[in-house]
Amino acid sequence: MPELVFFSGTMDCGKSTLALQIEHNRSSRGLQGLIYSRNDRAGRGKLSSRLGLVTEAVEAADGMDFYAHVVGQLSSGGRVDYVIADEAQFLAPEQVDQLARVVDDLELDVFAFGITTDFRSKLFPGSQRLVELADRIEVLQVEALCWCGARATHNARTVDGRMVVEGAQVVVGDVVGDVDSPPAEVGYEVLCRRHHRRRQTSATARAAALSPDVLPVDSTK
Ligand SMILES: Nc1ncnc2c1ncn2[C@@H]1O[C@H](COP(=O)(O)OP(=O)(O)O)[C@@H](O)[C@H]1O
Numbered sequence: 425m426p427e428l429v430f431f432s433g434t435m436d437c438g439k440s441t442l443a444l445q446i447e448h449n450r451s452s453r454g455l456q457g458l459i460y461s462r463n464d465r466a467g468r469g470k471l472s473s474r475l476g477l478v479t480e481a482v483e484a485a486d487g488m489d490f491y492a493h494v495v496g497q498l499s500s501g502g503r504v505d506y507v508i509a510d511e512a513q514f515l516a517p518e519q520v521d522q523l524a525r526v527v528d529d530l531e532l533d534v535f536a537f538g539i540t541t542d543f544r545s546k547l548f549p550g551s552q553r554l555v556e557l558a559d560r561i562e563v564l565q566v567e568a569l570c571w572c573g574a575r576a577t578h579n580a581r582t583v584d585g586r587m588v589v590e591g592a593q594v595v596v597g598d599v600v601g602d603v604d605s606p607p608a609e610v611g612y613e614v615l616c617r618r619h620h621r622r623r624q625t626s627a628t629a630r631a632a633a634l635s636p637d638v639l640p641v642d643s644t645k
Pocket residue numbers: 434435436437438439440441442472473474475566568
């Protein structure tokens with residue numbers, strides 16, 4: 425039975441890499457996929473992974489009807505054996521309904537990849553609809569880690585290095601969590617829930633560790 429599968433996780437947990445692997449494994453067996461993405465960091469019409477792989481994709485524009493687009497490909501003589509949709513959190517709920525229709529009426533597997541929640545830990549509308557409609561939800565096996573070493577489950581946004589909890593839901597950007605990353609105007613860092621709730625990023629944790637307030641005090645002096 426064809427399925428709508430939602431591969432979800434935080435930023436930087438390997439979703440796009442898995443999308444490219446699924447594409448590679450199927451295309452190397454002669455199958456033909458239709459690949460969609462939206463707002464990929466590498467630019468319009470791209471599906472890219474931080475491991476350096478990139479492939480061409482159809483940019484899923486606002487208002488694009490996925491069902492009509494797949495039917496259009498098939499009726500103009502194109503072959504479509506499966507569909508991949510990356511950055512699916514950015515899709516409108518009705519576009520997710522169209523993907524479900526591709527599975528049910530055209531009998532094609534649809535693999536959707538996306539982050540579930542935004543920087544405020546609220547569901548993206550596209551991800552909410554995927555949770556509602558998917559046959560399966562798969563959590564990626566590679567654990568992205570919080571600076572404390574716990575599994576990262578949440579996405580934080582930083583503006584000029586400080587974690588924020590207000591702002592536009594969609595701001596394309598990259599993770600800047602490691603010590604050597606230059607401060608970006610808008611960046612992201614994956615955190616465990618505890619540190620997301622406390623608004624403690626790696627930078628604030630480092631600053632706290634260096635603060636004289638928390639340095640060990642020798643009580644004999
Ligand atoms: N230099 C590197 N060496 C090994 N693995 C890396 C490197 N850079 C990134 N990765 C891997 O790539 C993952 C991010 O993959 P990507 O597909 O871009 O994530 P996502 O689409 O979920 O944001 C990281 O979690 C890490 O496992």
